[in-house]
Amino acid sequence: MPSTARPNTIVLLSMGYDSLSTWHQLGRPAAVYFDVGSQYTDPEVDRYHRLRTAFPQLLPVQDMRWLGRQERHDRWVPLRNLVMTVAAAALGYDDIVMSAPSDWAPDKRLTFTFATSLTLRIAQPGVGYRVRRPFSHWTKAKLIAATPPKLLEEYAYSCYEGTEPPCGRCAACGRAIIAHLAAGREPPTELRPGLSFGELMDLRRGRTNGSRLAEASRMRPGELVYVPLRGWELLRAWDAYRRRPV
Ligand SMILES: [Zn+2]
Incomplete structure (x- = not known):
């Protein structure tokens, strides 16, 4: 290593x-x-x-x-x-x-x-x-793809609800699902089939985190830099999602 x-x-x-x-x-x-x-x-x-x-x-x-x-x-x-x-x-x-x-x-x-x-x-x-912050230019998906699955499966936790297992519905769980898909890994929580692109994208906001418009209005100026990276990650995730066996 x-x-x-x-x-x-x-x-x-x-x-x-x-x-x-x-x-x-x-x-x-x-x-x-x-x-x-x-x-x-x-x-x-x-x-x-x-x-x-x-x-x-x-x-x-x-x-x-x-x-x-x-x-x-x-x-x-x-x-x-x-x-x-x-x-x-x-x-x-x-x-x-x-x-x-x-x-x-x-x-x-x-x-x-x-x-x-x-x-x-x-x-x-x-x-x-x-x-x-040595990997600030990486996406979450790139970091996950470069790390042994076993380490993440055994030790990583990312859920705002604090449930065991993770809830699969909050914004943290949603971001983890999308990043795993984009990394070519199986998501850590259950992912229902038949989602539209918009619904998949909405997983990042969780169930109760407002509309896309509200999300855009909350965006800090510094965040704009990352929009292309996140867009790329989302497209990769969508591609992987569509190819998943149902
Ligand atoms: Zn959660």
Whole structure:
């Protein structure tokens, strides 16, 4: 396995497909999970503990439940990535890796990683802190396709409902279904046959997440960059979906 991990690298693991794949691509260096007390914490912590048994380079779960109270309706927790980044640095790591494939969140952008790297270097001169998101130009599908299925099947969890097994209906489950199809993999949750292209596309928004127009109006300027990548992923997913045996 080619490794581009540096000796003091740490990956911020959320146990979703993106971060687990990122961790794998870097040669499985140290990693850490921050428990923010979300609705979906339990299945994530359970998987992290199992992963840590197999990979002792993983740090113990870090309690950050006090931050979870800030979680918004779209599941974004303001300042989470900033607090996690600083905590990872304070734990003794100088190469801090975030996973952010084609992501809109302001605290996953290049400006964020650049500014936090600079702030950490100012706060502690002499340490070459680096915060990075090495696969930011990849889609979720590309990350999944480059990662052994077994690792993802055994340890990845991505469902906002926190159910076991994942609900298959929320936006996180929908995005996982589409990315798996586009990656040529079997989706992690059940996928009903006979969907139209629009219905397949709507899986990304989950059952209760508003109309396409509302989605467009919520789109941040930084997100526009990723529209072609996401469109490509969606077309690949649609092609794979149509070829599936019914
Ligand atoms: Zn779900």
